[in-house]
Amino acid sequence: MVFSLFAKELRLIFQDKSMYFWxxxxxxxxxxxxxxxxxGADAENGNAVGQIVPGYTVMFMFFIMISIVQHFLRDRDSGMLARLSSTSIRPVPFMLGMWLPHIVVLLIQSAVLLGFGRAVYGLSLGNIASVIMIVLALAICATGLGLVxxxxxxxxNAAIAIVQIVTFGGAVLGGLWFPxxxxxxxxxxxxxxxxxxxxxxxxxxAMLEQAGLQAAEVWQAVLLLFMIGAAAAGAAILLYRRFAEKSFRT
Structure with a gap:
């Protein structure tokens, strides 16, 4: 069940041309x-590219929330969730099948954007293993929030407005645009x-390989982001039944 739904959702995501734009x-x-x-400007940690490329990579990862909402609302309004409720399919496998494809999309997106920064601007990726862990944890966090x-x-439309607040508000407060x-x-x-x-x-x-600082900051960030994502996903599972009930009214 999880794999078949995973494959279906991933195919639908890649068929959506607007996703390639956003x-x-x-x-x-x-x-x-x-x-x-x-x-010609130096950023706080190295140079402008070291601020801009990872900053915009982090910012645009949160736009995946729109796709997640869109897919769930589609299934609810089409009556699919009502039909699923009459089967033996449980909420957790269904949620996993919808969640995991969007994590994969974020991993691909971050690889392309950071790879672009490396190829075009010579961005140092530093400790690749640490970068991968951070990106994975952030993907879990962003998609978990998308589930909720x-x-x-x-x-x-209401969801898009909230995503814009989270994305751009977080970009300003989190220092994604400026040091x-x-x-x-x-x-x-x-x-x-x-x-x-x-x-x-x-x-x-991780990119600057600040030895004394790297391990502590990386593990703190990975743990925090993972915890936010896991907590959000858990909350979404608890809210799923009420969400699915609306499918019977459409």
Whole structure:
């Protein structure tokens, strides 16, 4: 069940042409534009590219939440969830089958964006194993939050508005656009509680291979991001039955 649903969802995601724009084309355009604008400027940790590429990679990973909401609302409004409720299929396998494809998409997206930064701008990827762990943990976090949002959403338009707040608000507070140290103290105080801040800080430490700092920051970020994602996914499972009941009313 999980594998068949996984394969179906992954195929549907790749058939959605808008995904290529939001997840790949647009972030690459942003990276090129801002890398050109700040080509002579040094960022806090190395250079402008070391701020811009991982910063926009982290930011655009959260757009996957729109796809997750869209797919769940599609199944709810089409009556599919009502039909599933009459079978032996349990909520957890169904949620896994819907969740895992989006994690795969984020892993591909981050590989393309960071690879682009490496190939075009010579971005140092530093400790590859650490970078992979951070990206995986962030993918679990972003998609887990997407699951909760899907369970609570009444419409796609409302969900898109929330995703924009989370994405752009987190980008500002988390220092994805500008070095975190250049932000006002009040913004920094709030930004410390955003997953975007933890992810970027850990990525920069891993890429710069700051030996004394790297291990602590990487493991703290990985653990925190994983815990957020797992807690969000758990909450989504608890909310699933109420969400599925709405399928009977459509």
């Amino acid at each position: 997840m790949l084309a647009l972030p690459i355009v942003f990276i090129v534009i801002f890398s050109t604008i700040f080509s 949002l899907a369970m609570l959403s009444r419409s796609l 975190f140290s250049s932000l006002p103290e009040g913004v920094q105080a709030v930004g410390q509680f955003t997953p975007q801040r933890w992810a970027l800080q850990a990525l920069q430490a």
